[in-house]
Amino acid sequence: NDVIPESHKFHLMASDQLLYEQPSILRGRSDVVTVTPWLAPVVWEGTFDPRLLDSVYRLENITVTATVFAVGKYVMFLKSFLETAERHFFVGFKVHIYVFTDRADEVPRVRMAAGRQVTREERKRGDARRSVPPPKPTLTVRSVAGSERWQEISARRMELIQSLLEELPPAPRGYVFCLDVDSRFHGRWGSESLGALVAVTHPGYYRDPRSRFPYERRPASRAYLAPGQGDFYYCGGAFGGLLQEVHQLAKTCRHNFEADTQDGIEAAWQEESHLNRYMWINKPTKVLSPEYLWQDFKPQTPEVHIIRFSGVVKNYAEIRPNA
Numbered sequence: 020n021d022v023i024p025e026s027h028k029f030h031l032m033a034s035d036q037l038l039y040e041q042p043s044i045l046r047g048r049s050d051v052v053t054v055t056p057w058l059a060p061v062v063w064e065g066t067f068d069p070r071l072l073d074s075v076y077r078l079e080n081i082t083v084t085a086t087v088f089a090v091g092k093y094v095m096f097l098k099s100f101l102e103t104a105e106r107h108f109f110v111g112f113k114v115h116i117y118v119f120t121d122r123a124d125e126v127p128r129v130r131m132a133a134g135r136q137v138t139r140e141e142r143k144r145g146d147a148r149r150s151v152p153p154p155k156p157t158l159t160v161r162s163v164a165g166s167e168r169w170q171e172i173s174a175r176r177m178e179l180i181q182s183l184l185e186e187l188p189p190a191p192r193g194y195v196f197c198l199d200v201d202s203r204f205h206g207r208w209g210s211e212s213l214g215a216l217v218a219v220t221h222p223g224y225y226r227d228p229r230s231r232f233p234y235e236r237r238p239a240s241r242a243y244l245a246p247g248q249g250d251f252y253y254c255g256g257a258f259g260g261l262l263q264e265v266h267q268l269a270k271t272c273r274h275n276f277e278a279d280t281q282d283g284i285e286a287a288w289q290e291e292s293h294l295n296r297y298m299w300i301n302k303p304t305k306v307l308s309p310e311y312l313w314q315d316f317k318p319q320t321p322e323v324h325i326i327r328f329s330g331v332v333k334n335y336a337e338i339r340p341n342a
C-alpha cells in the first residue's frame with residue numbers, strides 16, 4: 020500500500036527499485052563545507068549519488084537548456100565546447116543548446132555521442148513513464164551582432180538570455196545553464212547541479228577573505244557591494260536554475276548594467292559584478308564548488324577531486340576585439 024501523493028511538485032520522488040549505498044549523517048566530506056549558512060547545498064564530489072539523482076530527475080521529465088555565446092574569434096572555442104558537452108553535460112536528459120554567434124557559418128557540426136542513448140538495461144529497469152529514450156540534444160544557432168568591445172559582448176549576454184527566456188514556452192520542469200564558451204567539460208556535469216537558482220564559486224577566489232573579492236566597490240554602481248557584504252565570489256562564466264529564476268536574474272542584471280551605462284559607469288567585471296550583487300540579495304538555492312568551473316592554468320588543489328568544466332588558456336590579445 021504505497022503512499023501516492025497527488026503531486027510531488029515540491030519534493031523529490033524516487034523509484035523504490037533503485038538500491039544504492041546507505042547514506043550516513045556522520046561520515047562525509049569533512050575537508051570542505053557542503054552547506055551554506057542559509058542551508059543551500061554546496062556540491063562537491065562525494066556529497067551526492069549520481070545514480071540516485073539521475074533516476075529521480077528522469078521521472079520528472081525535465082529539460083535542460085544551455086546558452087553559449089561565440090562572438091567574433093570566440094567561435095574557435097565552440098567545437099571542443101560542444102564535443103565535450105556531448106560527453107559530459109546531462110547525459111541521458113533532454114538537452115537543448117543555444118549558440119549565439121555573429122559567424123553562423125563557422126559553427127562546427129558536432130556528432131552526437133553514443134552515450135546519449137538510453138541503454139537497453141536502463142530501459143528495462145526504468146518505469147513506464149520513461150520507456151521512450153530521451154531525444155538527442157539539439158542545437159539552435161542564433162545570429163547576434165558583433166562588437167568592438169569584449170566587455171560589451173560579455174555583458175550583453177544578459178539581455179539576450181532574457182529575451183530567449185521570454186520566447187521559450189513556459190516549462191515548470193525547465194532548467195537553464197548559461198556558460199562561457201572558452202571552456203571544456205572534463206567530467207560529469209549532471210542532475211546534481213539542478214536547483215531553483217544555481218551559482219558557481221569562482222576558482223580564483225574560493226580560498227580568499229571577502230575583502231579580496233573583486234566585487235564592484237564604487238557606490239555609484241548598481242553592482243556595489245560594501246565591505247563586509249558578499250558570501251562568495253561567484254563566476255559569470257556559469258550560472259543557472261529554473262527558467263523563471265534565471266529570467267529574473269538576467270532581467271535584473273541587464274537592467275542594472277544598462278542603468279549604470281546611462282550614468283557613465285561600467286562595473287569592474289561587467290555582468291559578473293551584477294550577478295554577484297544579485298546573488299547577495301537572492302541567495303542561490305544550490306552552490307556549485309569550483310569543480311564546476313576551473314581554469315586550465317590553475318594546478319588542481321587537494322579539495323578538488325574532479326574537474327568537471329574548465330576554462331582553456333587563451334591569448335587575450337589574439338582573440339578579443341579590444342585589449
Ligand SMILES: CC(=O)N[C@H]1[C@@H](OP(=O)(O)OP(=O)(O)OC[C@H]2O[C@@H](n3ccc(=O)[nH]c3=O)[C@H](O)[C@@H]2O)O[C@H](CO)[C@H](O)[C@@H]1O
Nearest residue numbers: 088089090093169172173199200201254255256288289291
Ligand atoms: C570564468 C568566468 O567566470 N569568466 C568571466 C570573466 O572573464 P573571462 O576572461 O572568462 O571572459 P571571456 O573573455 O571568456 O568572455 C566571456 C564570454 O563572452 C563571450 N565572448 C567574449 C568576448 C568575445 O570577443 N566574444 C565572445 O563570444 C564568450 O562566450 C566568452 O566565454 O569575467 C567576464 C566579465 O565580463 C565574464 O563574467 C566571464 O564569464
Ligand SMILES: [Mn+2]
Nearest residue numbers: 199201256330
Ligand atoms: Mn571565459
